[in-house]
Amino acid sequence: MTQEIDVYGVFIPALLVWMACAFALSASLRRLFAALGFYKLIWHPPLFDLSLFVASLGCVVFILPGIAP
Template identity: 40%
Template structure:
């Protein structure tokens, strides 16, 4: 993975696309979980959302390192 990505002359961190993709997947999963009513079974929904994002971002980042 490159440490930096050039986008129209602007240097961005290499993990920024992974971050944005992970965030988009997390939002879609959050909507699905919310519509299914599963958040009422959780002790702390905000903590679950954060943990879900961390897991998605970490897994995507680890897949790109290989």
């Protein structure tokens, strides 16, 4: 069964909300890593950013399963 969130009659997929949360989390982590100089140790920064987003999306989906019943 697909999960959707009703926002004033507009159905939004729960995955879209989770992806927005994960994007905000990964953006803040990218900014922190850039400030710490962590990207000097990374071979391929865009690939690392993608994997950071996927990992943060997995964490958000695991931690916040009750966002859409």
